[in-house]
Amino acid sequence: GNSVTQMEGPVTLSEEAFLTINCTYTATGYPSLFWYVQYPGEGLQLLLKATKADDKGSNKGFEATYRKETTSFHLEKGSVQVSDSAVYFCALKPSGGSNYKLTFGKGTLLTVNP
């Protein structure tokens, strides 16, 4: 079956530090890959996505590249801010077929200190 594995948290960084949150997946074919962010007390917001190999998703300074050869979609940001403190979820949606449910990683809590 499909699965997503992301690095265990929590991750604590100082403002302006470099961020990497690792995400690897198991799926057949070419799934679509997503990063969602959940701020405290809120639902999920789409951060970025990529739908085919070598695509790079980017938004708000965050980036992730779809690497088919390593089945990875690592999230990076060059300089984090306190406002980036949130839980980050990596997710995949299978390609083709009729089952479009998302499979999520367990989430990574990021805390950025001033």
Add this chain to the structure above:
Amino acid sequence: EAGVTQSPTHLIKTRGQQATLRCSPISGHTSVYWYQQALGLGLQFLLWYDEGEERNRGNFPPRFSGRQFPNYSSELNVNALELEDSALYLCASILGSVRDTDTQYFGPGTRLTVL
């Protein structure tokens, strides 16, 4: 454009009662997904409705059920509530299930607490 809305924001019930949660998708979206986010368990897929039909369900007991109305809004019902049903319930919508690249957009969730 209004996003996905959910009601109520918070719901407190006692064990054995029934809970009804509601979701209105983004205008024009016909597919609705429900997820449960329980503490320590991450996000688990619950149900998927498209064009008024239940298309798929996750690994949950039958006391979790729902429906989708002609206007594509959806309702999740949880019968015979148990303490472990306490969770954030998230609804997401997409434009239509036939498009392979559709993105799911999430609502703010309903926090269900079972006492």
